[in-house]
Amino acid sequence: MEKETRDSTVLIEQDEDGIYIAKVPEIQGCCTQGKNIEEVLRRIKEAIEVCLEGDKEDIIPLKFIGIQKIQVGKPVFN
Numbered sequence: 344m345e346k347e348t349r350d351s352t353v354l355i356e357q358d359e360d361g362i363y364i365a366k367v368p369e370i371q372g373c374c375t376q377g378k379n380i381e382e383v384l385r386r387i388k389e390a391i392e393v394c395l396e397g398d399k400e401d402i403i404p405l406k407f408i409g410i411q412k413i414q415v416g417k418p419v420f421n
Contacts (some may be wrong), residue, residue, distance in 0.1 A: 349395075352407045353387050355380070370394045371407045 354366045363380060365387040371411040377383030379395040395402070 351391055351406070352405065353384075354410075355383060365390075367394075369391060370402055 351367050354368065356364045356366075361413060362376050362378065363383040364376050365374060365383045367387065367390075370391065373387075373390050375383065375386040377386050386418045390394065
């Protein structure tokens with residue numbers, strides 16, 4: 344079976360326990376985790392394939408613009 348190739352933007356974060364979390368914003372619910380970058384990248388590729396196979400509608404890719412870190416003050420209650 345021939346597969347169509349596509350590019351996906353993957354966001355990778357690390358939680359407080361050191362686990363890497365990968366998410367694909369354009370595919371709702373497409374995420375996974377791994378102990379290191381290599382593992383999380385392998386797993387997110389598998390997750391994307393599963394999500395694309397199960398999704399009956401075409402997924403319209405988002406255009407990646409960038410990432411911004413914004414600092415916001417949190418109210419302190421005494």
